[in-house]
Amino acid sequence: MSSIIKLMRPQQYIKNLFIFLPLFFALKITDISLLLNDIIAFIAFSVTASAIYILNDYHDIEEDQQHPRKKYRPLASGEISKPKAVRIMGMLAVIGFGLMVMISWQAVGILTVYVLLNIAYSFYLKHVAILDVAIIAIGFVLRLFIGAAVTNITLSMWIVVMTFLLALFMALAKRRDDVLIYMKTGKKMRKVIDGYNLQFLDTAMAIMASVVIVAYTIYTTSPDVTERFHTQYLYLTSLFVILGIMRYLQIAFVHLDSGSPTKIVFKDRFIQLVLLGWIVTFTGILY
Numbered sequence: 001m002s003s004i005i006k007l008m009r010p011q012q013y014i015k016n017l018f019i020f021l022p023l024f025f026a027l028k029i030t031d032i033s034l035l036l037n038d039i040i041a042f043i044a045f046s047v048t049a050s051a052i053y054i055l056n057d058y059h060d061i062e063e064d065q066q067h068p069r070k071k072y073r074p075l076a077s078g079e080i081s082k083p084k085a086v087r088i089m090g091m092l093a094v095i096g097f098g099l100m101v102m103i104s105w106q107a108v109g110i111l112t113v114y115v116l117l118n119i120a121y122s123f124y125l126k127h128v129a130i131l132d133v134a135i136i137a138i139g140f141v142l143r144l145f146i147g148a149a150v151t152n153i154t155l156s157m158w159i160v161v162m163t164f165l166l167a168l169f170m171a172l173a174k175r176r177d178d179v180l181i182y183m184k185t186g187k188k189m190r191k192v193i194d195g196y197n198l199q200f201l202d203t204a205m206a207i208m209a210s211v212v213i214v215a216y217t218i219y220t221t222s223p224d225v226t227e228r229f230h231t232q233y234l235y236l237t238s239l240f241v242i243l244g245i246m247r248y249l250q251i252a253f254v255h256l257d258s259g260s261p262t263k264i265v266f267k268d269r270f271i272q273l274v275l276l277g278w279i280v281t282f283t284g285i286l287y
Contacts, residue, residue: 119247129195
């Protein structure tokens, strides 16, 4: 059972909290019926994403066996056989789509797009430089659209743009870690590494970091946002965004450990405090 749970990667479910953002920014997070829909969508998306993780691990067994960290995954290490992994993958996909059908057919359509996009990613698109990180970022945007679909909330263009940019920034940081591993060991963890080098990734990350900060600042000070939320103090939360981005850059450039955004969120106390500060401040101002 522990191997099955490890295969599902439940620690990655933190990414799916983006499903709740439309409800949060619409000031309806206290609406129990809408929140229940979001919770069901979160569970449905999470188990479906686990099915995709298993597919990716199944396809990348040989590459993962050469990776210093991924070689300990259940499929790469041999803890779970391929046939068993396929059965688990199928069961999770059925559960995920079954739950989503209960609340929104529109969300089912978006989930289908997510699955098809990730299948294409696993088998080919992950080997195309730039497009690979863009698809990762699009996956986060699709989470937003699912959250909006199950709650009948219209998404703000600002939330979509900032989510895409932030996810792209973190995806580039992951590729930077792959390049560092290649430089250190001479082993290519991914074929797409041929399309990247440190100079390009450092420049791209710096650009994305700058654009995220500027976009967020403009969002919090734009007249339509201040009018909609009836407050002019949202700009105060920019401090936490700036600190968070700077800390992530420090982890990538100084500590050379940006391979797993999820691991960073769970283990880095600075990032945790910044996230908590942003949530408390933003919630206090809005609610």
